[in-house]
Amino acid sequence: MTLETNQGNLGGAPSLFTEDATGLRSEEMILNMGPQHPSTHGVLRLVLTLDGETVMQCTPIMGYLHRGMEKTFENRPYMAGPRYIDNADYLSPMINEVCYAGAVEQIMGVEPPPRAQYIRVIVQELERIASHLVAVGTYGLDLGAFTPVLWAFRDREVILDLFESLSGHRFTHNYMRVGGVLYDLPKGWIQQCEDWATRFIDKNLPELEGLLTGNEIFVSRTRGVGYIDPQQALAYALTGPMSRASGVAFDVRVDRPYGAYREIAVRPQVQTGGDCFARYRVRMDEMKESVRLIREALDNLPSGPISARSPIALRPPRGETYFAVETGRGEESLYMISDGSEYPYRAKLRAPSFVNLAILPELLRGTKIGDVIAILGSIDIVLGDVDR
Amino acid sequence: MDLAPRDGESVSLLAFDRDHINQLFTALAEVDAIVGQPTPKIRMGGGGVGIEVPAERLVEVARTLRDSLGFEMLTCVTAVDFVDHIQCLYHFRSLASNWLLQARVRLSAEQPEIDSLVGLYPSANWLEREQYDMVGVIFKGHPDLRRILLDDDFQGYPMRRDFRATPVTLRDRATTQVDGERAISGEQQRDQERIVPKHVGQGNEERIHPGKPTFGSAAVYLETGQGLLPGDMQGEIETEHGYEVDKDDPAPTSRS
Numbered sequence: 001m002t003l004e005t006n007q008g009n010l011g012g013a014p015s016l017f018t019e020d021a022t023g024l025r026s027e028e029m030i031l032n033m034g035p036q037h038p039s040t041h042g043v044l045r046l047v048l049t050l051d052g053e054t055v056m057q058c059t060p061i062m063g064y065l066h067r068g069m070e071k072t073f074e075n076r077p078y079m080a081g082p083r084y085i086d087n088a089d090y091l092s093p094m095i096n097e098v099c100y101a102g103a104v105e106q107i108m109g110v111e112p113p114p115r116a117q118y119i120r121v122i123v124q125e126l127e128r129i130a131s132h133l134v135a136v137g138t139y140g141l142d143l144g145a146f147t148p149v150l151w152a153f154r155d156r157e158v159i160l161d162l163f164e165s166l167s168g169h170r171f172t173h174n175y176m177r178v179g180g181v182l183y184d185l186p187k188g189w190i191q192q193c194e195d196w197a198t199r200f201i202d203k204n205l206p207e208l209e210g211l212l213t214g215n216e217i218f219v220s221r222t223r224g225v226g227y228i229d230p231q232q233a234l235a236y237a238l239t240g241p242m243s244r245a246s247g248v249a250f251d252v253r254v255d256r257p258y259g260a261y262r263e264i265a266v267r268p269q270v271q272t273g274g275d276c277f278a279r280y281r282v283r284m285d286e287m288k289e290s291v292r293l294i295r296e297a298l299d300n301l302p303s304g305p306i307s308a309r310s311p312i313a314l315r316p317p318r319g320e321t322y323f324a325v326e327t328g329r330g331e332e333s334l335y336m337i338s339d340g341s342e343y344p345y346r347a348k349l350r351a352p353s354f355v356n357l358a359i360l361p362e363l364l365r366g367t368k369i370g371d372v373i374a375i376l377g378s379i380d381i382v383l384g385d386v387d388r
Numbered sequence: 389m390d391l392a393p394r395d396g397e398s399v400s401l402l403a404f405d406r407d408h409i410n411q412l413f414t415a416l417a418e419v420d421a422i423v424g425q426p427t428p429k430i431r432m433g434g435g436g437v438g439i440e441v442p443a444e445r446l447v448e449v450a451r452t453l454r455d456s457l458g459f460e461m462l463t464c465v466t467a468v469d470f471v472d473h474i475q476c477l478y479h480f481r482s483l484a485s486n487w488l489l490q491a492r493v494r495l496s497a498e499q500p501e502i503d504s505l506v507g508l509y510p511s512a513n514w515l516e517r518e519q520y521d522m523v524g525v526i527f528k529g530h531p532d533l534r535r536i537l538l539d540d541d542f543q544g545y546p547m548r549r550d551f552r553a554t555p556v557t558l559r560d561r562a563t564t565q566v567d568g569e570r571a572i573s574g575e576q577q578r579d580q581e582r583i584v585p586k587h588v589g590q591g592n593e594e595r596i597h598p599g600k601p602t603f604g605s606a607a608v609y610l611e612t613g614q615g616l617l618p619g620d621m622q623g624e625i626e627t628e629h630g631y632e633v634d635k636d637d638p639a640p641t642s643r644s
Contacts, residue, residue, distance in 0.1 A: 063537040070522070071546050106433040234460040234483070237511035248483065255486050256434065321433045322464075322479060322490060335466050335477065346547070348466040350479075355463075358514040387537055 026052055031369075035064050039142045039373045042383025046360075046376075050369060058364040058372075060357065065387035073347035078104050078178060078314040081344070086172040088332075088349060089385040091134055094127040094163070095327045097176035102258055103323035103334040103347075104178045107316040114302040116180035117260035121297045122193070123166070123175070124325075125290040129200075130159045131328035132283045132290075135380040139280065140212055142377040143221050151208050158196050165189060178314055180307025190298055201291045209284055222276035226363050226375035229274060236359040239352055240330025241286070242379060245271045245278035252326035264296050276378035283380075286328075313342055329353050329380055353385035412437050412487050415457050422448050436479075436488040443493050447503045450478070450491075454508055458482045459489060462509035465516055467500070467523035469548045474500045476525060495525065504530040522547040 034045040043064035049057040072084050085100045086093035098120055105111065112120070137152030160170040165186055167175035175182050212218050233243040243250055251268040253261045269285035271278035316338040324333035330352030339345040356379050363375050413429060416439060420426050423445050430438045441449050453459040459480035466477040478491040495502055504527035505512040516527045517536040524545035527533060535542060544551055 063535075063539075066537045068546060071551075109433075235510045237461045237463050237481075237509070250481075250483050255483070256488070258434075319433075322436055322488070323434060331463065333464060333479075335464060335479070337468060346466075346468045348464070348468075350464040354514065354518075355511060358511060362510075 028056065033372070035061075039377060040383075041138060041377070041381060042386075044357075044381070044383055044386070046372070048364075048369070048372065053369050055364045055367050055369060055372060058361045060360055062357075062383070062386050065383045067388065069388040070347055070349060073344050075343065077342045078316065078344065079312060081347075082176050083172065083174045085334075085349070086174060087384055088351065088388055089327055089329065089353065089382050090171065091131045091382050092127045092327045092329075093171060093173055094123045094175065095325055096332065097173070098124060098259070099323060099325045099332050099334050099349075101176040101178050102325065103321050103336045104314065104316060106321045106323050107319050107336065107338050108178070108310075108314075109317075110179055110308055110310065112180040112259070112308055113305045114260070115184075115304045116306045116308075118297050118301050119181050119185065119306065120176070121260045121264060122294055122301075123163070125293045125297070126159050126162065126193075128328045129287050129290050130156045132287050135328065136208070136212070136280065136283055139377045139380075140218070142373050143218060145211065145215065145218060148208060148211050151204070151211065155196075155200050155204050158200075162189065162193060162196070165192075177307055177310070179310040180305070182307075184306045190301075193294065194298060197291050197294055201288065205284075205287060212280070213284070219277060221371075221374050222280060222378070223273075224275050224277075225371050226276045226367075226378055227274045228359065228363070232359070232362075233274075236362075237355050238330070238359060240326070240328065240356070241279050241282040242330060242356050242359075244269060245282045246274040247272040250331075252324045252331050256324060258323070258325060260297065264293055264300075266293065276374050279378045279380075283328075315340060315342055324350075327352055329382065329385065330356060332385075349388055351385040351388055353379075353381040353383075354388075357381050357386055408486070409435065409437060411485070412489070418452055418456055419449050422452055432488075432490060434488070436490055438490040438492060440492045440494070443495060443502050446478075446491070446493055447505065447508070450480075450505050450508050453480055453489065453491075457487075458484050459487070460484075462505060462511050462515070465512060465519055467519040467525045467547070469497075469523060471497065471549055473497050474523065474525060476500075476502055476519070478505070500525045501528055502526070503528050506530055521545075524548065 029050045031048045031050055032045065033048055034040040035043040040046070043062075045061040045064070047059040047061060048055055049059075067087070069084060069088060073081055076084060081100045081104070082097040085096040088096050101112075111117075133152040133156045137149035140146075140148035163173055163175075164170045166183065166189060167173040169175075228238070228242070228246045230243075230246050230248050233246040233248050238246075238248075239250060239252075247270060249268050249270045251266060252258070253266040254268050257266075267289055269282050269289055271281050271285075273281070318338055318340045320335070320337045322333060322335045324331050326332075331350070332352050333350040335346075335348040335350070337345040337347075360376065360379065364372060367375065409431060416427070416429060416437070419439065419441075423442060428440045432438050450462075459482045461481040461483065462478060463481050464477075464479040466479075468475045468477065474495045474497055476493045476495055478493070480489040480491065481487070482489075493502060500523075502525060504516055506516065506527075506529070513530075513532070514536060516525075516530055517533060519525050520527060520530075520533055521535045521538055522545060534540070538546070
């Protein structure tokens with residue numbers, strides 16, 4: 001039964017008491033998790049309404065990292081766009097840049113040369129591995145395993161070094177251009193990349209996987225937790241590992257291939273578990289698949305120019321486009337309108353983290369508070385992507 | 389501004405399978421039956437198809453798209469301000485048939501209202517909230533139409549064309565916050581370092597922090613009675629100067 005009292009300790013609202021058969025009374029508690037909390041992976045605030053240890057309601061509050069990115073696009077020329085979209089999903093800037101450049105290319109009706117398309121595939125897959133390494137490593141950290149994050153960052157450092165020698169920056173690379181890429185692969189880069197891929201797939205990834213996949217604590221905290229059935233995944237428009245772990249085999253690289261993905265076939269990694277463990281497994285499998293794609297792209301790397309000739313002051317024709325790419329988190333797409341001037345009329349960024357996060361209140365309702373971290377970590381959000 | 393729909397063939401080199409797209413065109417006859425007239429259809433880049441839907445028929449069309457044509461996912465909701473009208477765009481995906489559909493709805497600029505799709509697609513919840521936040525489209529029937537990325541007391545809609553990108557909120561300005569109007573005019577930089585004379589007891593109200601004299605002005609000490617003031621400084625109080633951003637007293641004087 002519920003009793004209403006006039007103890008206005010919840011900001012003046014009447015507090016809610018519940019009483020069980022033995023006369024024990026419990027009170028709903030509001031717990032603020034974040035915005036400064038290590039396991040929110042950024043500045044996300046969750047207002048949890050708790051009854052004992054059970055989560056009754058969850059209200060995510062976001063926008064702490066909102067930088068008005070879409071408005072910024074409207075006020076910058078097309079050539080400046082890739083630099084700003086870098087910061088949207090700051091764990092996969094290369095893929096963001098492909099999204100922006102690809103959208104403009106689609107409006108203009110140009111295609112980058114084959115070599116540029118293959119280089120794009122290579123850096124995108126490297127970025128996907130780096131992004132998944134952070135996801136898996138910090139997920140272990142959330143659940144109390146400290147070593148995986150160190151071992152994951154060991155390989156991520158090498159990837160960032162490769163990006164640095166390629167573009168000059170470890171983050172916010174600003175490497176893609178409309179019509180191609182900025183620099184060709186430097187001397188010895190391919191050999192470095194192949195060496196790293198061999199080391200990663202033969203030694204480092206099995207080591208990392210051995211820490212988590214067979215770990216009894218990790219498995220018991222993730223298996224059967226945060227279950228999403230396929231219908232739910234479709235209704236909430238989940239993409240990426242979130243939906244593929246629920247058996248929905250949707251991958252933009254497969255269903256709507258762009259760039260060199262039309263020539264390099266991707267095998268989508270699907271699990272049917274639907275729980276946090278399945279999402280972890282999808283990420284691990286995707287890393288192996290990415291290494292295969294990198295090797296295939298390096299083997300078939302065409303020669304030739306790396307960029308189409310395009311003017312500095314781009315004026316795409318009037319038109320609109322909806323261009324989607326697959327990041328480590330799902331479908332990232334840009335709906336862009338060009339009015340024939342040097343600036344986009346409107347650029348709407350469909351952020352995968354934002355859409356995937358919307359299912360969180362539904363997932364958390366009725367779970368224990370200990371599972372909140374496990375479920376939130378398995379969604380793998382980037383707050384720069386949520387808030388834009 | 390209005391977009392002239394371009395011929396589909398020239399939009400993209402990513403030519404999707406022609407039969408595949410034609411199947412969708414055939415299937416869209418069901419939508420025409422609901423609307424009552426043939427809806428304008430265009431081919432878009434990347435193998436998408438765009439249709440136009442009247443605002444009052446949107447929910448019925450979306451129900452047909454979901455239940456009959458197999459568009460399981462509402463991927464993206466976009467509102468665009470075209471000054472004389474506002475467009476709302478919905479991107480649907482069908483995974484079984486691998487179709488991408490863009491439904492365009494035209495709304496009036498004065499009263500941009502449209503029925504919410506939350507009842508059909510739960511993903512519309514946050515997507516519509518974001519567009520309400522950014523463009524100011526009212527989604528009728530939405531269960532929780534609040535701002536999602538911006539402050540609750542934010543004024544205006546940033547993605548409107550007439551929005552000025554200066555910080556405006558309903559709250560009182562904090563003492564350290566720069567006035568948005570002056571920040572863009574460049575006035576702020578000139579005013580910031582100006583020194584104006586300050587007499588005993590004349591302290592700016594905003595600057596007095598009880599128990600924490602952060603500005604070092606003796607006037608603050610005297611007015612609040614807090615902090616320590618050495619006895620031999622008593623004679624110097626009248627010559628104490630402060631820094632003040634004051635538009636009403638523009639005469640700059642030198643530091644004593």
